[in-house]
Amino acid sequence: MILRRCISSLSGSKTGAFQLPPTIRQLLASPTTPDAPAITVSGWIKSIRRQKNVAFAVLTDGSSSQGLQAVFVGNGEGVKALTNGSAVRLTGRLVPSPGAGQDKEFLVDLGKGKAQANAGEVHVLGSCDPELYPIQKQALSTEYLRDHSHLRARTDAIAAMIRLRDSLQKNISTFFDDQGFVYTHTPILTGNDAEGAGESFRIAEMSSTHPSVGHPPHAATPAPAHEKEFFSRPAHLTVSHQLHLEALATSLSRVYTLSPCFRAERSLTGRHLAEFWMLEAEWALTTGGVNATCDFVEACLRSVVRGAPATDVDALWKGKDADGEERRRALDDAVSLQREPWVRMTYTEAVRALEDHVHQNPAAFEYAPAWGRTLQSEHEKWLAEKLVGGPVFITDYPAALKPFYMRHNDDGKTVACFDLIVPHVGELVGGSVREERAEVLEEQMRADFGPDLGSGAYQWYLDLRKYGGAPHMGFGMGFERLVGWVGGIDNVRESIPFPRWAGRMLL
Numbered sequence: 001m002i003l004r005r006c007i008s009s010l011s012g013s014k015t016g017a018f019q020l021p022p023t024i025r026q027l028l029a030s031p032t033t034p035d036a037p038a039i040t041v042s043g044w045i046k047s048i049r050r051q052k053n054v055a056f057a058v059l060t061d062g063s064s065s066q067g068l069q070a071v072f073v074g075n076g077e078g079v080k081a082l083t084n085g086s087a088v089r090l091t092g093r094l095v096p097s098p099g100a101g102q103d104k105e106f107l108v109d110l111g112k113g114k115a116q117a118n119a120g121e122v123h124v125l126g127s128c129d130p131e132l133y134p135i136q137k138q139a140l141s142t143e144y145l146r147d148h149s150h151l152r153a154r155t156d157a158i159a160a161m162i163r164l165r166d167s168l169q170k171n172i173s174t175f176f177d178d179q180g181f182v183y184t185h186t187p188i189l190t191g192n193d194a195e196g197a198g199e200s201f202r203i204a205e206m207s208s209t210h211p212s213v214g215h216p217p218h219a220a221t222p223a224p225a226h227e228k229e230f231f232s233r234p235a236h237l238t239v240s241h242q243l244h245l246e247a248l249a250t251s252l253s254r255v256y257t258l259s260p261c262f263r264a265e266r267s268l269t270g271r272h273l274a275e276f277w278m279l280e281a282e283w284a285l286t287t288g289g290v291n292a293t294c295d296f297v298e299a300c301l302r303s304v305v306r307g308a309p310a311t312d313v314d315a316l317w318k319g320k321d322a323d324g325e326e327r328r329r330a331l332d333d334a335v336s337l338q339r340e341p342w343v344r345m346t347y348t349e350a351v352r353a354l355e356d357h358v359h360q361n362p363a364a365f366e367y368a369p370a371w372g373r374t375l376q377s378e379h380e381k382w383l384a385e386k387l388v389g390g391p392v393f394i395t396d397y398p399a400a401l402k403p404f405y406m407r408h409n410d411d412g413k414t415v416a417c418f419d420l421i422v423p424h425v426g427e428l429v430g431g432s433v434r435e436e437r438a439e440v441l442e443e444q445m446r447a448d449f450g451p452d453l454g455s456g457a458y459q460w461y462l463d464l465r466k467y468g469g470a471p472h473m474g475f476g477m478g479f480e481r482l483v484g485w486v487g488g489i490d491n492v493r494e495s496i497p498f499p500r501w502a503g504r505m506l507l
């Protein structure tokens, strides 16, 4: 044991001496020589092209958007069994590639007898009938792939999106770590509706005595209504982790989470999912008002997006038209170190700009903009894409449009909040300074939840102010929207591995 610990500390690897065999991504990044020794590599065949004495295949294990080119020489029988989608293990040598398009290839010499040095080998781990395989090589429509969501991660774009999610998540974690935040685990089951929009899913216990329990879940019956609530009170899937994070921020000061959220929203737009992931952060004991919150969000996004891996981002933007290329350039420009700070305007200024625009173009919008009304997507789109031409923070909305927890400004009309609107995505982040003054908050909450504060369900939130309440701020960022912005993905259903929306939950 002691010896093993010593070895692992000497090996320099964070995970100790243990190491799984290299992935294709790791292999492609490793040096190679013409006399490289034989190794084995495993993956799925993405494509195969056979000639008389040679065959070429692209092998992938999903670790990289770039596959490994395998070259089979000698007339091996094994090559016949290689079809698109089959899982294989190959023995060969990683050598410099004479061909254009890749600098390394995996040479499998099937002309040599097994006993000879550097003899190549093909071992089919799992066959795949190319006639029946749903993931054919020609372009497949997004709808078709949504119908085959259990297989769609085998396409380049979905695999790249899933890897991009992973990298963004790691970049987020690095950024927050550098800023002294603690990653925390907040509950999925909750009794509150943080956003007050009444769009939460209610959960119910399945009757444990019913004979169908133990069979597929759809066969089980809900517990009769008269049975007691499992938690002694109604439970919901959380719509936001904010309130719980605020409770933790009064102790740990800087906290964040990247967690699933659920909204029972029936709108079938490309911007909403019933189950989505949200990055949410709350930090206490800091001042600076809404501008300080925007500074933090801007720094976070710039750093997280700049660090996104070019190969996956390229794979996602590949094949876009001139408009797409322009969008990609605008994205790079928005996060570049040279770029000026993102534009900030108040809600009042935004409405004025929209009204001026309508004055000159009466048919510009379906909904007329006016102070006190919600900004519609078409308004946000115009502000970010036309007026500003980049990300824009809109701050200080009318209090009546925003939830109870936002800090009231001295003007008595607006709250210290912001929405960050980015071109082609719309609202990417929403945040605010939280109301820390107990009396102001209580008044707001009584107006929203009634004099009994929702039968006392929110008393704890007021307590946070009563016992050492401190100035604090926070925000929430839709993770799928971030993925869509970085990857040029227009519909959030393609920004998550298994999308769920009203009427649809495959698998």
Ligand SMILES: NC(=O)C[C@H](N)C(=O)O
Pocket (backbone or CB within 6 Å): 240, 241, 242, 280, 281, 430, 431, 432, 474, 475, 476, 477
């Ligand atoms: N944490 C969050 O979800 C942010 C919140 N919706 C806000 O706009 O302040």
